[in-house]
Amino acid sequence: MTDTEKLPVQPKRKGLTRRQKRSLSRGIQYAVFVAAVIAFAVSADWGRLRNQFAQVDIAERMFPDVITLALKNTVLFTVTGFAVGLALGMVIALMRLSSVGPYRWLAGIYIEIFRGLPALLIFIFIGVAVPLAFPGTEIIGGTYGKVALALGLVAAAYMAETIRAGIQAVPKGQMEAARSLGFSPARAMVSVIIPQAFRIILPPLTNELVLLFKDSSLVLFLGVTLGERELSKYGRDLASQTANSTPILVAGLCYLLITIPLGFVVRRMEAKAQEAVK
Amino acid sequence: MKSGRTEIRVSALHKSFGDNHVLRGIDLEIGQGEVVCVIGPSGSGKSTLLRCVNLLEEPSGGEVHVGGAELTDPDVDIDAVRRRIGMVFQQFNLFPHLTVTENLTLPQRRVLRRGKAEAARVAAENLRRVGLAEKADAYPSSLSGGQQQRVAIARALAMGPEVMLFDEPTSALDPELVGDVLAVMRMLADEGMTMMVVTHEMTFAREVADRVVFMDGGVVVEDGTPEEVIGRPRHERTRHFLSRLLDPAMADVEEETSDQVGKEP
Numbered sequence: 425m426t427d428t429e430k431l432p433v434q435p436k437r438k439g440l441t442r443r444q445k446r447s448l449s450r451g452i453q454y455a456v457f458v459a460a461v462i463a464f465a466v467s468a469d470w471g472r473l474r475n476q477f478a479q480v481d482i483a484e485r486m487f488p489d490v491i492t493l494a495l496k497n498t499v500l501f502t503v504t505g506f507a508v509g510l511a512l513g514m515v516i517a518l519m520r521l522s523s524v525g526p527y528r529w530l531a532g533i534y535i536e537i538f539r540g541l542p543a544l545l546i547f548i549f550i551g552v553a554v555p556l557a558f559p560g561t562e563i564i565g566g567t568y569g570k571v572a573l574a575l576g577l578v579a580a581a582y583m584a585e586t587i588r589a590g591i592q593a594v595p596k597g598q599m600e601a602a603r604s605l606g607f608s609p610a611r612a613m614v615s616v617i618i619p620q621a622f623r624i625i626l627p628p629l630t631n632e633l634v635l636l637f638k639d640s641s642l643v644l645f646l647g648v649t650l651g652e653r654e655l656s657k658y659g660r661d662l663a664s665q666t667a668n669s670t671p672i673l674v675a676g677l678c679y680l681l682i683t684i685p686l687g688f689v690v691r692r693m694e695a696k697a698q699e700a701v702k
Numbered sequence: 703m704k705s706g707r708t709e710i711r712v713s714a715l716h717k718s719f720g721d722n723h724v725l726r727g728i729d730l731e732i733g734q735g736e737v738v739c740v741i742g743p744s745g746s747g748k749s750t751l752l753r754c755v756n757l758l759e760e761p762s763g764g765e766v767h768v769g770g771a772e773l774t775d776p777d778v779d780i781d782a783v784r785r786r787i788g789m790v791f792q793q794f795n796l797f798p799h800l801t802v803t804e805n806l807t808l809p810q811r812r813v814l815r816r817g818k819a820e821a822a823r824v825a826a827e828n829l830r831r832v833g834l835a836e837k838a839d840a841y842p843s844s845l846s847g848g849q850q851q852r853v854a855i856a857r858a859l860a861m862g863p864e865v866m867l868f869d870e871p872t873s874a875l876d877p878e879l880v881g882d883v884l885a886v887m888r889m890l891a892d893e894g895m896t897m898m899v900v901t902h903e904m905t906f907a908r909e910v911a912d913r914v915v916f917m918d919g920g921v922v923v924e925d926g927t928p929e930e931v932i933g934r935p936r937h938e939r940t941r942h943f944l945s946r947l948l949d950p951a952m953a954d955v956e957e958e959t960s961d962q963v964g965k966e967p
Contacts, residue, residue, distance in 0.1 A: 600758055601795035601854075605809040605861060606785035615812050620799050 482670040486662060490671075493651070494658035495678050501640040501654060504568065505575025506633055512576055513583030518613070520588050531584065538581035543574070543639045550574040551646040567652045571643050579636055586628045590621035630690045634683050655679060707734040708767075709865055709896045710755060715764035717750055724750045726920035728764070732913075737897045739907035739928075742917035743943055748900045751917070752869050755898065756787045769864055785813060788858030792870040794850040796842040802829065802853050803838045806860045814861065821860075828856040832886050848879030852886055859890075866890065868899040904947065908932050916940045 440448065519531035538546070550570050554563065563569040594617050602612035622629075641656035648657060659675030710732040717725040724747045732738050740748045753759040755766055757773050757780055766773045771783045797805050806825035810816045816824070829835050832852040842850055851871055858866060868887065872880040884906050891897060891910050901907060907914050907928055914931040916924040918939050924931050935941045946953045 595793075595795075597791060597793050597795040598797065601789075601791065601797070602809075603781075604756055604758060604784055604787070604789035605857070606781050606813040607809065608781050611812055615808060616797055620797075623799065 476669045477673045479666075479668055479670045482662075482666050482668055483674050486671055486674055490655070490658060490674060490678060494653055494655045494675070495681075497652060498637065498640050498654040498678075499682070500568065501571045501575065501643060502633065502637045504572035505579060505636050505640065508572045508576025509579025509583050509632070509636070510629075512580035513587055516580055516584035517587035517591065520584060521591060535581045535584055538577055539585075541578075543578045544642055544645060546578050547574045547642045547645045550577075567643070567646060567648055570646055571640065574642075574646075575636055575639060578639065579632060582632055582635075583629065586625050586632070587621065590625035591617055593624050594620045627690050627694045630686060630693065634686050634690075637683060637686075638679065708732070709734045709736070709769055710898065711765075711767040712751070712755065713765050715751070715754060715766065716762045717747070717754060717759060718762045724920055725754070725761075728917075728920075728922055730915065730922065730925075732896060732898060734896055735894045736912045737891045737895075737899065737910055738913045738915060739911040740898065740900045740915045740917060741902070741904075741907060741931075741943075742923075746917045747920040748917045749869055752867050752898060752900050755867055756784055756789055758789075781813075785861055786864045788855075788861060788863035788866040790851070790854050790858055790866065790868045790871045792873050794842075794847070794854045794874070796850055796854055796857070798842050801839050801841055802834070802845070805842070805853060806857050809857065810860055824860050825856075828860045829853070831859065831889070832856045833882070846879055847875045848882045851875065851883045855883075855886055855890075865896045865898070868897065868901065870900050870902070872901065872903055902947065904932060904944075916943070918943065 516531045516534055519527040520535070522528055522531075550563075550573055555561075563573060565572065591613075598616055598620065599612055602616045603609070607615065640654055643652075643654055644657040644660075648654075653661065655675045655678050659671040662671035663669050708731050710730070712728055712730040715725055715728040716723070726747075728747075728751055730738075730751075740751065742748045750759055754761050755768065755773075757766070761774055764774070768783060769786055771778060773780065773783055796802075797808070800808060803822070803825050806828060807818075807821040810821040810824060811818070826835065826838065829838055832855055834849060834852055834856065837845060837849060837853070842853065845853065855866075855871075871887070872883050875883065880903070884903060887897070887899070887906070888910050899906075899911070909928075911928050913926065914924075914928045915922055916931055916935070916937075916939075923937050924935060924940050930936075931940065932944065935944060
C-alpha cells in the first residue's frame with residue numbers, strides 16, 4: 425500500500441450533488457412560471473379585453489387633454505403637496521429632535537396621527553370639516569390649495585421621520601466641529617448638518633414623491649371643476665361617457681410615464697450615494 | 703509660564719457620565735503662549751478634560767475660565783467664547799460636502815460675518831501656512847488623513863483663535879503621516895500660540911511642550927516640565943505608564959486595577 429491510498433476518501437454520495445439539486449429546483453421554478461403565464465394567456469378573453477380597454481379611436485380622442493389638462497394637474501397637485509410636506513416635515517423633524525419636551529411630544533403625536541390615517545380621510549376632513557369649523561374662510565388657492573394642504577399634511581408625517589433619520593445619520597463630530605468653531609446650534613444645523621442630511625435622504629424623499637403622485641388621485645373626493653380634473657378623475661369621467669374603459673388604461677400609462685423614470689432616477693441616486701460612502 | 707497672564711484656568715473640575723466619575727477635581731492653569739501636553743492611559747479623563755475647556759462637555763462641578771471669561775457661568779455667550787478657542791479633533795471632522803477652501807470660509811462668513819473676499823484671503827493664507835495651498839479646491843475625501851488634519855488646523859486658525867485645543871490629533875493617522883501634522887503644531891508653538899494638547903506622541907511632548915501633565919483615574923498625578931514628568935517621573939503610576947508606552951512589546955499581562963475609571967461609583 426502506498427501513502428496516497430491511506431488518505432481519507434470522500435464519503436460516497438447517494439443521489440444528486442448539491443449543485444445538481446440546485447439546478448433541478450431552478451428548472452422546476454421556471455417551468456411553473458412559464459406554465460402560469462401560458463395558462464393566463466390562453467384562458468383570458470383577449471377579444472373582449474381589447475374591446476373594453478384598447479379602443480384606439482377613444483384613446484385618440486383623449487389627446488391632447490389628457491396631457492395638457494389631466495397630467496398637468498396631477499403634476500401640479502403633487503409638486504405643491506410635496507413642497508408643503510417638505511416644509512412642514514422639516515419643522516416636525518426638528519421639533520422631534522428638540523431638547524424641549526413638549527415640542528418632541530407634539531411632533532410625535534402629529535406623526536402617529538397622520539401616518540396612521542388613510543390619506544382619503546384627510547382629504548374628506550379638509551374638504552368638509554375645515555369649512556364647517558371656520559365658516560367664511562377660504563383656503564388659499566381653492567382646490568389647488570386644499571390638495572396641497574391635504575397631501576402636504578400626509579406627506580409631512582412620513583417626511584419628518586425620513587428627515588429625522590437623515591439628520592441623525594450625520595456623524596456627531598460634525599455638530600461638535602461646527603459648535604467648536606462658534607456656530608450657534610441653529611446655524612450649525614442649517615449650514616452644516618441639514619445639507620449633509622439631504623444628501624443621505626434624497627432617494628427616500630424621491631420615493632415619497634412617487635407615493636404622492638399616486639395619492640393626488642384622491643382629489644376627486646374634494647369635488648373638482650372640469651378644469652381641475654387630474655388623471656384618475658379624467659379617466660373615470662371619460663370612461664363613463666364612452667361606456668368604455670380605454671381612458672382608464674391611458675390614464676394608467678400616463679402615471680407610469682412619470683413614475684418609471686422617477687424610479688430610475690432614485691436607483692441612480694442610491695447607487696451614487698453608495699459610491700460616495702466607499 | 704512664558705508670561706504673567708493666565709489663559710486657561712480650570713479649578714475643582716468634576717465630570718460624571720451617569721455613575722462614571724470621569725474627572726475627580728482637576729486644577730490646572732495654562733499661561734499665555736504656553737504649550738501643555740496632557741498624557742495618560744486611555745480612560746484617564748484627558749480627552750474629557752480637554753472637551754470641558756470649550757464646553758463640548760458640560761462640567762458637573764467646578765469652574766473653567768478661558769481668556770478671562772467664565773465658561774461655566776450659565777449666562778455666558780458660549781458661541782462668542784468658542785470663537786477664541788480653536789479645536790482639533792482626532793477624527794478631523796472636516797465638512798465632507800464642502801471643498802477645502804469652503805471648509806475654511808464657511809465658518810468665517812457665518813460666524814465672524816467676514817466678507818467673501820476677506821474670508822477667501824484668510825483661507826488661502828492659512829492653507830499656505832499648513833502647506834496645502836494646492837489642495838484649495840479638493841474635497842476632504844480625496845485627501846490623506848494627514849492632509850485632512852492639517853486642513854482642520856487651518857480651519858481653526860482661520861477664525862483667529864487665542865487658544866488651540868488638540869484632542870489626540872495624530873491618533874487616527876497612519877504612522878508615516880504623523881510627522882506633517884506635528885510639524886504644523888510645532889510651528890504654531892514656535893509662533894507663541896497657547897496650546898493644550900492631548901497626545902501619545904512623547905517625542906513631541908518632550909521637545910515642544912513647556913509643561914507635561916500626567917493624568918490617571920480622573921486626577922492630575924504629575925505636572926511639570928517634560929524633563930521632570932517624562933525624564934524623571936516621581937510617581938509609580940507615571941513610570942508604569944511611560945514604560946508601557948515607550949516599549950509596548952515588553953509589557954506583561956496584568957490584572958485590571960481598581961483605580962481605572964468606571965470601576966467604582
